[in-house]
Amino acid sequence: MRVSVSPDRCVSAGQCVMLAPEVFDQDEDGIVTLLQEQPPAELHAAVRQTASLCPVRLIRLSE
Numbered sequence: 001m002r003v004s005v006s007p008d009r010c011v012s013a014g015q016c017v018m019l020a021p022e023v024f025d026q027d028e029d030g031i032v033t034l035l036q037e038q039p040p041a042e043l044h045a046a047v048r049q050t051a052s053l054c055p056v057r058l059i060r061l062s063e
Helices: 015-019 041-053
Strands: 002-005 024-026 032-034 059-062
Touching (some): 015 024, 015 041
Antiparallel strands (some): 002 059, 024 032
16 A cells, blocks of 8 residues: 655644554644555555545545
C-alpha cells in the first residue's frame, strides 16, 4: 500500500491522527502530515478506515 495526502485541502478534522497515529500527524496548524508513505500490512485496515472517514477525502491509497 502507498499513501498520499493533499495537505492543501486539509480541514484539520484529526480523524487520521486518531485512527492511524503511526502513519499521520498534524503540524502546528492542524494540517495533516504523512509519516509513512508505505505503512506495514498491520496498519492497512486503519489507513483504509481513515481514508474513508476523511471529510474532504484528501487521503489517497494505491496498492
